[in-house]
Amino acid sequence: MNQALQKRLIEAVATSMIDHAEELTILDQAIGDGDHGLNMRRGFTEVMADVDGLATRPLPEALRAIGTKLVMKVGGASGPLYGTLFLTLGKELPDAPTQADAARALGIAVAAVMARGKSEPGQKTMLDVLAPTQAELAAGGDDLLVRLKTRPAASAEATVPMRAIRGRASFLGERSIGHMDPGARSSSLMIEAVCDVLGG
Secondary structure (H helix, E strand, C coil): CCHHHHHHHHHHHHHHHHHCHHHHHHHHHHHCCCCHHHHHHHHHHHHHHCHHHHHHCCHHHHHHHHHHHHHHHCCCCHHHHHHHHHHHHHHHCCCCCCHHHHHHHHHHHHHHHHHHHCCCCCCCCCHHHHHHHHHHHHHCCCCHHHHHHHHHHHHHHCCCCCCCCCCHHHHHHHHHCCCCCHHHHHHHHHHHHHHHHHHC
16 A cells, blocks of 8 residues: 555545436435435545545545544435444554455444444345455455455345335335345445556
8 A cells, every 4th residue: 555546546436426426316316315425425525625635644544534524524324334434444454454454354344334323234235235345355366356346236236126124215115125225336336446446
């Protein structure tokens, strides 16, 4: 990890959230409050405004700063949940993480998100992307980066036939079936953005 790479990673994730805001909003209009895309764009616009400063900080400190910005700027449930994810990663990752470090830290971060949201995988939430991604990361292997890029999109797609158990969509009951979870989609977009940078 160096400043240039760290800046590219932050920019890629933030740009993906900003560019896909309309898609995320449409997904959320179907089964939520309709504000997921707008909220994520607001939070990551704040991140982009400080990207140069974030790039100069040690990775753990930068992640914690991003988490704090998301808690402060992203409304709804997404702010606290994504804030918890980034804050926990910032607490658990070293300055120059190995694949094993990343797998361990993401496992702890997923558990923190589960506790914060009182949810678990299989309930049509962002956890249905984060948990399988962590499993791939922990498994390792020569084709890890390829799997890390393809698994999140497939996992987000797999939320379409699910009935929502947690979150705003759970109030719809059976009507939540047939729609992709917006949090799962935003999680998959973040992971794909990271993989694009690392793969490039």
